[in-house]
Amino acid sequence: MTQLQVVKTPPQPSAVFLMRALGEGKEVTRFNLYEDRDYDRLVFLIFTHDEVISWW
Numbered sequence: 001m002t003q004l005q006v007v008k009t010p011p012q013p014s015a016v017f018l019m020r021a022l023g024e025g026k027e028v029t030r031f032n033l034y035e036d037r038d039y040d041r042l043v044f045l046i047f048t049h050d051e052v053i054s055w056w
Contacts, residue, residue, distance in 0.1 A: 004049035
């Protein structure tokens with residue numbers, strides 16, 4: 001199973017802990033929206049992953 005984690009702002013340590021826990025046993029891709037504004041790539045990633053989680 002593949003998981004995409006979309007991160008809007010730099011994550012706090014507690015969020016990083018949760019991100020790792022939710023991604024355990026999965027192939028995880030992290031898209032840092034605060035660094036990368038390539039929306040075409042983001043849309044592609046959304047449609048090619050089984051699961052998408054958005055982090056504030």
